[in-house]
Amino acid sequence: MINIPKGTKDVLPQEAYKWHYVENVARQTAKDFCASEIRTPTFEHTELFLRGVGDTTDIVNKEMYTFEDKGGRSITLKPEGTAGVARAFIENSLYAGVQPTKMYYITPVFRYEKPQAGRLREHHQFGVEYYGSDSPYADVEVMMIAKTFFNRLGITRLKLNINSIGCRECRKKYNEALKDYLRSNLDKMCPTCRERFDKNPLRILDCKEEGCRAITANAPVIPDYLCDDCRAHHESVCNQLSLLGIDYEVNPHIVRGLDYYTRTVFEFISSDIGAQGTVCGGGRYNNLIEEVGGKPCPAVGFGMGLERLILTMESLGLPFGQEDVPDVYIAPLCDEAKDEAMLLADTLRTAGISCDTDLLGRSFKAQLKYVNKTGARYMIVIGTDEMASGVYAVKNLLSGSSEQVKKVDLAAYLNNLK
Ligand code: ATP
Ligand code: MG
Numbered sequence: 001m002i003n004i005p006k007g008t009k010d011v012l013p014q015e016a017y018k019w020h021y022v023e024n025v026a027r028q029t030a031k032d033f034c035a036s037e038i039r040t041p042t043f044e045h046t047e048l049f050l051r052g053v054g055d056t057t058d059i060v061n062k063e064m065y066t067f068e069d070k071g072g073r074s075i076t077l078k079p080e081g082t083a084g085v086a087r088a089f090i091e092n093s094l095y096a097g098v099q100p101t102k103m104y105y106i107t108p109v110f111r112y113e114k115p116q117a118g119r120l121r122e123h124h125q126f127g128v129e130y131y132g133s134d135s136p137y138a139d140v141e142v143m144m145i146a147k148t149f150f151n152r153l154g155i156t157r158l159k160l161n162i163n164s165i166g167c168r169e170c171r172k173k174y175n176e177a178l179k180d181y182l183r184s185n186l187d188k189m190c191p192t193c194r195e196r197f198d199k200n201p202l203r204i205l206d207c208k209e210e211g212c213r214a215i216t217a218n219a220p221v222i223p224d225y226l227c228d229d230c231r232a233h234h235e236s237v238c239n240q241l242s243l244l245g246i247d248y249e250v251n252p253h254i255v256r257g258l259d260y261y262t263r264t265v266f267e268f269i270s271s272d273i274g275a276q277g278t279v280c281g282g283g284r285y286n287n288l289i290e291e292v293g294g295k296p297c298p299a300v301g302f303g304m305g306l307e308r309l310i311l312t313m314e315s316l317g318l319p320f321g322q323e324d325v326p327d328v329y330i331a332p333l334c335d336e337a338k339d340e341a342m343l344l345a346d347t348l349r350t351a352g353i354s355c356d357t358d359l360l361g362r363s364f365k366a367q368l369k370y371v372n373k374t375g376a377r378y379m380i381v382i383g384t385d386e387m388a389s390g391v392y393a394v395k396n397l398l399s400g401s402s403e404q405v406k407k408v409d410l411a412a413y414l415n416n417l418k
Contacts, residue, residue: 007113007121009307014323018310021321022153023106026126029149030104033141035128038103040084046074048083048292057203063111077110081127081303082260082285083292089131090294099132104145106306117311118276124306128282131289134298136236139264139284140244142300146268146280147246153309154318155270158279161251162241162266164234165202166226168287174225175201185215205253221252233263256281260288264300272315273308280304325375326356328394328414331367333383340382344410351411353418371397378414 004010011019027037046066049059065077078084085103088094094101105127113119128145130138143160150158165171178201186194190209197204205216226234241248248266256265265283273279282302289297313320328348332341338358345355356374358367364381371379379395386392392410395402405413 005121007115007119009120009122017323018313018320019306022306022310022313023126025152026104026106026149029145029152030128032148033102033145035102035104035130035145038085038088038105038129040078040081040088040105040107042108043075043077044084044087046076048087049076049079059111063113065110065112078107079111080109081105081107081125082129082288082301085127085129086131086288086292086294086299089129089297090289090292095132095289095294095297100138101129101131103129103131105129109303116276117274118305118308120307125303126306126309127301127303129299129301131297131299133300134286136233136240136264138298139233139237139300140240142282142302143241143246143266144244146282146302146304149304150268153313155309155312155316157272157316158268158270158312160241160246160248160266160268161254162237162248162264163222163250163252163254164226164230164237164263165222165255165261165265165283166230167262170222170225170227170230171202174220174222177220177225178202178204181219182215189215202255206255216253223250223252230263237264256283260285260291262286266302268304270308270312273311276308278305279308279312323375324354325377327354327376327418328356328378328380329367329371329374329376330355330357331364331371331379331381332358333364333381336384337382337387340387344380344382344407348411348414351415353411353414378417380410 030037049064059079064079067075069075085105089101107125107127108122109125110122112121115121128142130142147160150156166174179197182189182197182201182204186197189204189212190207193204193207193212204212205219207213207216223234238248238250254265254267261283263284263286266281267278268280269277270279271277280302282300284298284300286298288299289295330341330345332338341357345357348355356376362370377397379397380392382392390407391404392407393402394405394410394413
């Protein structure tokens with residue numbers, strides 16, 4: 001027996017409706033914001049992530065699924081959604097079209113991580129990418145997509161934390177201040193943070209180790225170091241969120257895992273799914289398109305983990321719409337009726353009615369048991385009498401009532417009941 005690889009999950013037939021529901025609401029929400037879907041390959045040239053993501057992140061340092069293909073190229077399974085979209089934006093000259101370019105994606109994401117609740121080696125993200133607008137309104141609209149999506153799913157308890165990590169200029173000043181503050185405590189920090197100290201000190205604020213957290217608790221905060229433009233942008237984002245009645249908290253310790261962020265960063269956090277509570281992370285990345293090889297182009301977006309989202313919904317007992325059940329079960333009573341059952345099923349399916357019939361040669365009694373399990377709404381029994389008269393009894397399996405319907409009228413009759 002070969003088992004499923006560590007850190008991956010099957011979505012079984014009886015759970016698939018949850019995914020359909022969540023994905024449908026995601027697509028509809030993106031559509032209502034006039035964002036179009038973009039689909040990029042599951043794998044890209046490794047350099048794209050090395051350049052696009054920077055090299056001090058956990059993802060690039062240790063989490064990428066990288067391999068050499070038979071042609072000797074270094075290939076990486078996408079460890080996040082943004083870099084591929086940025087590449088496609090440049091490669092297909094989308095920047096030359098009407099701006100801003102508003103896109104969304106739903107994609108599998110691969111990271112070699114230690115599997116635990118809410119942390120997988122293959123997970124799925126719903127993400128949004130807005131390219132071409134530097135306006136704080138774009139930041140807010142992107143956050144509104146996430147917020148609207150959560151509201152539509154019935155999730156009202158997520159906490160929105162936001163921060164600004166400024167531009168290259170203000171970050172330079174802040175990094176110095178942070179390093180001055182941390183220098184004397186460096187020996188008490190975890191090895192990863194000691195490494196970050198020189199490479200990207202900002203990320204020390206993101207450390208989950210208790211010891212490091214205690215040290216950074218009183219560190220200087222980046223909002224105090226923002227340049228005038230970045231400060232104005234941040235204030236504008238905060239004001240608009242308030243105006244729209246979206247609850248948020250400015251949390252100066254939110255810096256995000258990826259190095260390409262500038263100005264706004266944000267996270268939606270669930271307190272219902274344990275330690276891995278960040279359901280959605282995003283922000284502005286004005287330098288990314290340039291890093292990936294394009295002309296400078298402002299950008300803002302988010303990535304949302306759908307497994308964590310579904311876990312949150314399950315822990316809150318929220319509904320996932322209706323589970324799929326057959327509209328009709330057609331029960332052939334005898335061998336002669338089997339062909340007729342297949343033909344009738346074909347006619348009804350063509351008319352948009354979902355139809356199930358016997359594929360196992362079950363007795364009528366066994367068919368009744370089966371139809372009960374499937375939850376079908378109606379049943380049509382076909383015997384020699386029905387075949388001769390061309391009139392069928394349509395039984396409502398919920399109420400038990402039954403009606404005689406001519407074969408030619410069946411599709412219309414059933415469609416009327418929907
Ligand atoms: P974390 O801090 O939990 O490692 P991250 O900062 O690496 O998250 P992002 O790269 O911003 O996460 O990805 C966006 C979202 O994707 C996360 O907020 C989370 O919901 C989800 N996610 C990230 N990594 C995983 C994973 N290994 N398994 C399941 N979901 C994940
Ligand atoms: Mg991570």
